[in-house]
Amino acid sequence: MFPTPMTGAHKRSPAMLLSLFLMIGLTSLYYFHSSISQHHKSGRILAELHELVAEFPSSDVKITDFATMASRAAVLAKVAELYVKNHALSRDLLRESVVRVFPWWNKQKLAYIPWEHDPAMDKIRTNETGIVVCVGDGNVKEALFLITNLRNVLGSQLPIEIAYAGDKDLSPHTRTFIYATGKNIHFLDLTKVFDNTLLGLSGWAIKPFALIASRFPRTILVDADVVFFSSPETAWDDYPGPAGPGVLLFHDRAVTMDNPRNKRQNFVAEQLSQLGRQPSTHLSHSSLFYWGFVGEEADSGVVFFDKSRPQLYITALFAAWMNIEDIRSEVTWDIFLGDKETYWLAAELLGVPYAFEPWQAGRLAEYLSEPLAKEFNTERLCSPHMVHATADGKDPFWANWGIWQRKDDTTLGFANWTHWYLGARIDKAIGALNSSHDAFVEPTSSGNETLELRRAEHKERVLATQPSWHWRDWEKDSAGCPQPDESRWKPLSSEIADVLHAIVEEAHTINYAWERMKRELNH
Ligand SMILES: *[C@@H]1O[C@H](CO)[C@@H](O)[C@H](O)[C@H]1NC(C)=O
Ligand SMILES: *[C@@H]1O[C@H](CO)[C@@H](O)[C@H](O)[C@H]1NC(C)=O
Ligand SMILES: *[C@@H]1O[C@H](CO)[C@@H](O)[C@H](O)[C@H]1NC(C)=O
Numbered sequence: 473m474f475p476t477p478m479t480g481a482h483k484r485s486p487a488m489l490l491s492l493f494l495m496i497g498l499t500s501l502y503y504f505h506s507s508i509s510q511h512h513k514s515g516r517i518l519a520e521l522h523e524l525v526a527e528f529p530s531s532d533v534k535i536t537d538f539a540t541m542a543s544r545a546a547v548l549a550k551v552a553e554l555y556v557k558n559h560a561l562s563r564d565l566l567r568e569s570v571v572r573v574f575p576w577w578n579k580q581k582l583a584y585i586p587w588e589h590d591p592a593m594d595k596i597r598t599n600e601t602g603i604v605v606c607v608g609d610g611n612v613k614e615a616l617f618l619i620t621n622l623r624n625v626l627g628s629q630l631p632i633e634i635a636y637a638g639d640k641d642l643s644p645h646t647r648t649f650i651y652a653t654g655k656n657i658h659f660l661d662l663t664k665v666f667d668n669t670l671l672g673l674s675g676w677a678i679k680p681f682a683l684i685a686s687r688f689p690r691t692i693l694v695d696a697d698v699v700f701f702s703s704p705e706t707a708w709d710d711y712p713g714p715a716g717p718g719v720l721l722f723h724d725r726a727v728t729m730d731n732p733r734n735k736r737q738n739f740v741a742e743q744l745s746q747l748g749r750q751p752s753t754h755l756s757h758s759s760l761f762y763w764g765f766v767g768e769e770a771d772s773g774v775v776f777f778d779k780s781r782p783q784l785y786i787t788a789l790f791a792a793w794m795n796i797e798d799i800r801s802e803v804t805w806d807i808f809l810g811d812k813e814t815y816w817l818a819a820e821l822l823g824v825p826y827a828f829e830p831w832q833a834g835r836l837a838e839y840l841s842e843p844l845a846k847e848f849n850t851e852r853l854c855s856p857h858m859v860h861a862t863a864d865g866k867d868p869f870w871a872n873w874g875i876w877q878r879k880d881d882t883t884l885g886f887a888n889w890t891h892w893y894l895g896a897r898i899d900k901a902i903g904a905l906n907s908s909h910d911a912f913v914e915p916t917s918s919g920n921e922t923l924e925l926r927r928a929e930h931k932e933r934v935l936a937t938q939p940s941w942h943w944r945d946w947e948k949d950s951a952g953c954p955q956p957d958e959s960r961w962k963p964l965s966s967e968i969a970d971v972l973h974a975i976v977e978e979a980h981t982i983n984y985a986w987e988r989m990k991r992e993l994n995h
């Protein structure tokens with residue numbers, strides 16, 4: 473049903489490459505775990521893997537052919553894993569192989585690469601965690617609010633690295649101001665790490681590169697306009713993700729988009745079938761996106777990513793590849809919106825496990841008392857911000873779009889949320905369809921009218937378990953922002969309300985200091 477892949481006849485098919493490397497990989501693992509006398513054999517196997525990489529023709533991957541790129545990256549990931557297990561091996565061949573697949577990767581310029589550090593010998597601890605934020609002069613206020621929240625409200629001592637693309641992106645004056653905002657703040661100029669003539673980095677595209685260039689083995693990639701309600705580091709342990717697969721991602725709003733929806737889902741299915749692989753358990757059991765019920769999967773506002781695992785490090789390189797200028801403009805950003813879907817897509821195509829929060833993004837709202845309720849003609853104003861829950865689903869964990877009531881109209885002042893709404897677990901909602909006696913329609917089946925009708929019913933029932941989003945929900949004519957299950961609205965706990973109050977206080981203070989500094993600079 474999906475268009476046939478466009479692999480040239482002269483190339484090895486990705487599926488063949490994959491099975492080949494799997495075979496070699498398993499054998500080599502066996503040898504690694506056996507006695508020292510086998511070392512020459514494992515050396516030979518590695519040599520064979522490297523030969524395989526050296527055979528990759530350097531310029532024939534079509535930009536649209538993510539599957540071939542995935543199969544190459546998968547071989548690299550396997551090789552990298554073998555090296556991390558054996559610190560005696562020289563890294564030269566591995567570095568050459570990585571450059572062969574990702575020519576912009578430059579060992580000299582990168583602060584952390586998992587196989588360059590022997591945890592037994594090295595000062596860099598493989599579990600060191602830090603926050604990386606991409607900041608430019610355009611979103612510096614958001615970044616200041618984020619930093620003062622983390623340091624002064626939540627008391628997080630995690631080191632923070634500010635990534636930017638040269639002085640034109642984030643001026644030295646601004647950097648000085650940010651630096652003085654809190655302890656343990658570092659700066660990372662990505663134009664000094666990567667050759668930007670190869671990559672054309674700008675906007676969202678710089679995020680996966682910041683992830684790769686960051687000094688932290690365990691990186692939390694955070695958008696400047698994220699509002700945390702509790703300290704981010706606890707999620708490494710609370711959520712099953714980072715402790716298990718090492719990647720934790722958050723969902724986007726449960727919204728459908730008519731046209732791109734099928735294009736997106738079909739693209740993923742096509743690449744998987746070209747690789748000869750079934751979709752992961754995540755896609756088949758807990759993805760409203762893959763079922764074609766919503767048009768968006770991830771919101772990359774916060775991404776937990778453990779780079780100390782070599783497979784994940786290569787996954788990050790693959791995600792970054794998808795955001796290189798020609799690839800993003802022809803494929804990635806044409807099909808998806810920005811960098812946001814590339815983190816899980818890279819892991820999915822490499823067959824590396826990853827985890828998502830179990831719900832689609834939740835909502836925040838402000839309940840109005842008189843006379844505001846009369847003025848707005850509603851008791852409830854929904855906010856345009858998405859909110860994501862703590863692992864137990866009991867409290868908001870973080871929201872996007874900044875602490876302003878409306879980032880696009882800051883004259884409205886700061887947010888004053890009072891309630892929030894979280895849907896049901898996605899896996900439960902999909903599972904419920906499966907246990908009903910209706911025909912159960914698998915995500916990728918289509919073309920049969922009866923099944924399509926079933927599918928539409930399923931879609932309606934599943935979407936009713938998640939918050940709904942309407943255009944202009946939060947405006948005066950919003951009719952109160954109705955939700956499919958009104959009983960799911962909950963008041964913010966008094967702890968969260970206190971945190972919110974403190975965040976706003978800090979925002980007022982730093983906003984004032986920033987405006988004063990700018991005035992002084994202009995005189
Ligand atoms: C990191 O590892 C060190 C040494 O193994 C250990 O003492 C420390 O508790 C770990 N920290 C975290 C946050 O896991
Ligand atoms: C549907 O149910 C079958 C049989 O219980 C199970 O094997 C399968 O994993 C379920 N699929 C989903 C998407 O829940
Ligand atoms: C926020 O809402 C609460 C409860 O309705 C109200 O008491 C308070 O004055 C509001 N604060 C602002 C800044 O609007």
Ligand SMILES: *[C@@H]1O[C@H](CO)[C@@H](O)[C@H](O)[C@H]1NC(C)=O
Pocket residue numbers: 911920921922923
């Ligand atoms: C469509 O699917 C239904 C349910 O599985 C089946 O009964 C019917 O024969 C199919 N129709 C066609 C035209 O394949």
